[in-house]
Amino acid sequence: MTGPRGWALVTGASSGIGRELARCAGAEGYNLVLSGRDEAALADLARQIEAASGVTARPCPADLSKPGAAGDLWTRACALAEGPIHVLVNNAGLGRYGDFASDTDGDAREDELITVNIVAATELMRLAIHAMRHRGAGRVLNVASAAGFMPGPNMAVYHASKAYLLHLSEAVAEELKSTSITVTALCPGATRTAFFERAETETTWLMKLTPMPSAETVAKAGWRACMAGRRVVVTGADNKLFTFLTRLAPRRLVTMLTGWFLRRAG
Template sequence: MKPTALITGASNGIGLELARIHAAKGDNLILVARSTDKLMALKAELEQKHGISVHVIAKDLSVPDASKAVYDETTAMNVKVDYLINNAGFGDYGMFVDNKWDKEAQMIQLNMTALTQMTKLYLQDMVKRGSGRIMNVASTGAFQPAPSMAVYCATKAYVLSFSEAVNNEVSDKGVSITALCPGATTTGFEAAADMGNSNLFKGSMVASAKSVAEYGYKAMMSGEAVAVHGWMNYIMVNSSRFVPRNLVVKIARKVIGSK
């Protein structure tokens, strides 16, 4: 039987490229996001090209218990999820004091709560079976506090810390959890976070979604705990450990800029 990969946020960007990679490997797919049209188009493309089976679940994961609804749907279908990729997420740019609470509350729910609930539900099945791989998409922003993206980077610090800890807990159970940490990547992220004024997406260092997805796939398949995409990002996140914390925050503010 073909393995099945469940990918959240598969309608665009990194998640869409991860769906293409899994499809090319011959994996069946469960694709989750809000944009039904985009998911249906991707289903048609991948089924036709690779002879796999793709199931679409159109769901807003920022609604409480949406992850449970996804889990119940796949359980009712009797599908065994071999790879869980918690990729859906978004950011918000600007000073915390000015930004809108509704967007921040949705972000916290999606980036942290939905990801955590999804991990718990599928991890329990994986541990019972003694096999499975999970990828949680964090960010290089997980490694330091970031003025102008205070809430977003805090959610990603949570994803990184949570993923590393639980990966350790299940390390002898045949299951791995990889925290993928991309830097700035060309996707719908910049627009969704309203980052038009930021320096972050201006340099030549901005990665393609395809290269991040390929890197993340390999890291997940080899069971790496933390995978930072790009050597400059790797140096940056590690060097922050040797610099006083208040200076790290100041540098982060300069790099990210402000509205």
């Protein structure tokens, strides 16, 4: 079955920004393959989107922290779509707060973070673009972060993973500039989602300092940018200003200030 706009695969669709991006895709007429770890949440979201938008939405649970999970997800998603995937939304991601050198208990969680944020995202992007090249068109939306613009003491691996995804997106977008395939990096700041709970941070002080936008607001901005073929979108005026200033300030100062900010938030 093919909808009016084709099929979109959304990872991390169980909650937060991923869930809202799935709603955006459905509202524009895309059939959906919804991936995440919470099977019940995916099934509920699929029912909601089908009722609201009249498209087909199929749950496809996956734990992208497991070896080989990304390739397996792509195979299953293509089978569920019974045809090509026209849009890949790489939203699945993990975060963790803690000192890199001293917290040996975090090793396994950091390994999972690297697998999900870097390895799985890269593999899905490669598989999607390979298929899109064969077809001649397609769109990729990678959910990076404003954190990708700066080093993050106390969230060092997370910030590094988002810098990787941001730079990968920009580089591949340049490689594909003569094609009808676009790659967009969505770079939100702190957003009202369950992400901070999973990252083990306390957000009360952070929310008072910088009011967090809703996942819906961030998702709509990212989806519009993806459909317009923009390469990078930073959401929120404060985040746009801050990421701009990080390019002008000395790197050590940026790192020190970010570390101070994260220690207060953590």
